[in-house]
Amino acid sequence: MAGIEDPITVIASPGKVLIVGGYLVLNKSYSGLVISVDARVYSAVRTISHTQNTPTSQFSVKVNSFQFTDGFWEYIVKRSVEADGSLTTSVVQVENEHSTKNKFIHTVLETVFWIISHRNPEEINNLCDKSSTVSIVLGTDNDFYSQRSHFDSPSPSSQSIVKSDSQNNFISIEQLQSLPRFNLTNSTIGNVHKTGLGSSAALVSSLTASLLLHFGIVSKSSFATFTQLNPKAKVTSFEKLSTSSELAFKDNDRNIINSSDWHSKINNFDLKLIHNASQFSHCLAQGKIGSGFDVSCAIYGSHIYNRFSPSLIQSAMTLPNSRSVNFVVDPSNSKFDSKVQKVFLPHGLHLVLVDINSGSNTPSMVSKVLAWKTEFPDEGSQIWESISSKNDKVCTLFEKLDQLYTNNPESYTAALDLCSTHPAAEWGLLVGKCADLISIQVIYILIEVFNTSNEIRRLMKRMGDLSGVPIEPDQQTSLIDKCLLFPGVVMAGVPGAGGFDAIYCIVINESTRYDLVNSYIFKENSELTVTPLVCEEGDKDHDGCVLVDTDIDILYSHFS
Numbered sequence: 001m002a003g004i005e006d007p008i009t010v011i012a013s014p015g016k017v018l019i020v021g022g023y024l025v026l027n028k029s030y031s032g033l034v035i036s037v038d039a040r041v042y043s044a045v046r047t048i049s050h051t052q053n054t055p056t057s058q059f060s061v062k063v064n065s066f067q068f069t070d071g072f073w074e075y076i077v078k079r080s081v082e083a084d085g086s087l088t089t090s091v092v093q094v095e096n097e098h099s100t101k102n103k104f105i106h107t108v109l110e111t112v113f114w115i116i117s118h119r120n121p122e123e124i125n126n127l128c129d130k131s132s133t134v135s136i137v138l139g140t141d142n143d144f145y146s147q148r149s150h151f152d153s154p155s156p157s158s159q160s161i162v163k164s165d166s167q168n169n170f171i172s173i174e175q176l177q178s179l180p181r182f183n184l185t186n187s188t189i190g191n192v193h194k195t196g197l198g199s200s201a202a203l204v205s206s207l208t209a210s211l212l213l214h215f216g217i218v219s220k221s222s223f224a225t226f227t228q229l230n231p232k233a234k235v236t237s238f239e240k241l242s243t244s245s246e247l248a249f250k251d252n253d254r255n256i257i258n259s260s261d262w263h264s265k266i267n268n269f270d271l272k273l274i275h276n277a278s279q280f281s282h283c284l285a286q287g288k289i290g291s292g293f294d295v296s297c298a299i300y301g302s303h304i305y306n307r308f309s310p311s312l313i314q315s316a317m318t319l320p321n322s323r324s325v326n327f328v329v330d331p332s333n334s335k336f337d338s339k340v341q342k343v344f345l346p347h348g349l350h351l352v353l354v355d356i357n358s359g360s361n362t363p364s365m366v367s368k369v370l371a372w373k374t375e376f377p378d379e380g381s382q383i384w385e386s387i388s389s390k391n392d393k394v395c396t397l398f399e400k401l402d403q404l405y406t407n408n409p410e411s412y413t414a415a416l417d418l419c420s421t422h423p424a425a426e427w428g429l430l431v432g433k434c435a436d437l438i439s440i441q442v443i444y445i446l447i448e449v450f451n452t453s454n455e456i457r458r459l460m461k462r463m464g465d466l467s468g469v470p471i472e473p474d475q476q477t478s479l480i481d482k483c484l485l486f487p488g489v490v491m492a493g494v495p496g497a498g499g500f501d502a503i504y505c506i507v508i509n510e511s512t513r514y515d516l517v518n519s520y521i522f523k524e525n526s527e528l529t530v531t532p533l534v535c536e537e538g539d540k541d542h543d544g545c546v547l548v549d550t551d552i553d554i555l556y557s558h559f560s
């Protein structure tokens with residue numbers, strides 16, 4: 001009989017956009033600059049205990065990702081005792097004729113219950129004794145998936161009756177915003193059209209975090225708290241981390257945003273445990289070791305990232321068990337050596353994302369680029385070194401902009417306002433209109449960002465041509481070039497691995513964002529089907545994984 005209900009725990013993790021560092025970030029010596037967005041995957045967990053049942057040595061887990069037609073999975077977690085007397089678990093899917101596999105969810109459950117059996121075995125005993133059911137509901141923000149089908153041909157079961165502009169098939173931000181939150185996809189997970197925000201990394205990270213928090217392995221105070229579900233929700237508290245859960249700060253060679261909260265957060269043991277466990281589960285589930293920038297972003301938000309040494313995870317992936325996994329994910333394991341240097345988009349700059357309704361196969365692009373680099377090591381290294389120095393320059397220029405804003409917000413804002421109404425090619429002429437040195441410096445730095453990012457694009461496209469990979473396909477090039485002529489656009493390019501997934505723009509002021517997405521560039525594009533995404537860069541105070549401290553009826557209504 002169902003009885004005592006535990007409180008519900010909800011953690012949300014953001015999607016990502018790698019604006020600088022595609023391919024290079026696979027190598028530990030090169031950095032990537034990843035920006036998190038305010039579109040998130042939410043994992044809600046609650047435990048239902050069956051107090052009158054006879055104690056058993058297992059409990060069940062039910063996962064409902066209700067936006068998909070095949071989004072339901074059930075597992076049994078079995079408890080056993082190792083030869084050394086320690087407790088361990090195994091997770092077995094309960095299969096029926098309709099069930100599908102979800103490697104990411106299954107792997108997270110295995111990893112997390114190994115961590116719980118190691119760190120708090122009593123919790124596992126408790127779940128078994130009460131024959132508990134751990135019920136999980138997943139909610140994914142609409143931007144992770146193309147919403148075109150809801151406009152093009154609304155089916156009777158579709159939740160939307162809004163039509164796209166019949167003349168050009170353009171869908172506006174306002175139309176997208178009119179869709180219900182956590183819109184049903186009317187699709188299986190396998191067939192859904194992804195927009196490239198990194199759904200699996202956000203899922204793995206939020207699920208790992210919510211389970212570890214729900215079962216008391218990590219503490220609430222390690223998270224920023226999100227008190228409203230609606231877009232533009234504001235954080236009201238970021239509790240200071242307890243000294244016991246902090247590591248000594250490491251020296252970093254770059255100037256990081258100087259917030260002691262952020263230092264604490266990056267070095268916080270709880271978040272490190274969540275990070276390491278999520279990276280491990282993500283690699284194991286996808287059967288390969290990527291750079292991990294997406295998982296890192298899903299936890300820490302926007303930052304400059306250097307990857308961890310893959311050998312550590314590689315060895316534990318061969319025969320994962322409680323012992324090997326707990327060793328790998330331990331926050332004090334110095335071999336888990338990825339680096340996170342917190343940065344944000346400079347003040348007044350905003351992210352615009354546009355989905356290209358096509359999609360690319362990242363793993364095959366990666367293997368071709370790496371094969372080319374192995375075959376032509378001299379030319380490959382030369383191009384990578386060149387790209388890397390320009391990537392680093394963009395990071396440094398961002399930091400300089402933020403410094404100038406801190407020094408003199410008025411002059412900084414005046415310069416941005418001036419540039420926002422002119423295309424970058426005219427910014428040099430605006431210097432004469434500046435009232436002070438700070439404004440002039442800001443304009444020169446914006447010009448440098450614009451030029452440097454274009455040089456990166458040129459080199460990335462060349463690398464694509466040399467390796468036979470469409471890193472920046474010609475159709476994207478013409479779209480990006482048009483964006484770069486638009487007033488107030490500072491950067492534009494293909495994020496991550498490139499290809500036909502999406503383009504990003506960094507623009508000055510919210511008004512440019514609005515004007516650009518509603519401009520002729522996207523409305524009258526005949527070569528590609530382009531759709532803007534609603535999401536923006538994550539808010540500074542809560543751009544990583546967040547504890548959602550409010551009731552979310554849409555999610556709660558899907559608990560079994």
Ligand SMILES: Nc1ncnc2c1ncn2[C@@H]1O[C@H](COP(=O)(O)OP(=O)(O)O)[C@@H](O)[C@H]1O
Pocket residue numbers: 041065071102103104105138139140189190194196197198199200201203286
């Ligand atoms: N909301 C979700 N609910 C359930 N599973 C999900 C969800 N989002 C992602 N996944 C899992 O992640 C897989 C997609 O991973 P992948 O193809 O690597 O895409 P991405 O690049 O978006 O991470 C899905 O097949 C599914 O197993």
Ligand SMILES: C[C@@](O)(CCOP(=O)(O)OP(=O)(O)O)CC(=O)O
Pocket residue numbers: 018021022023024025026196197198290291292293294362366495496497498
């Ligand atoms: C090539 C890469 O450096 C970046 C790929 O970035 P994307 O953002 O394109 O990733 P997907 O979500 O897998 O499509 C590979 C890596 O870093 O793992």
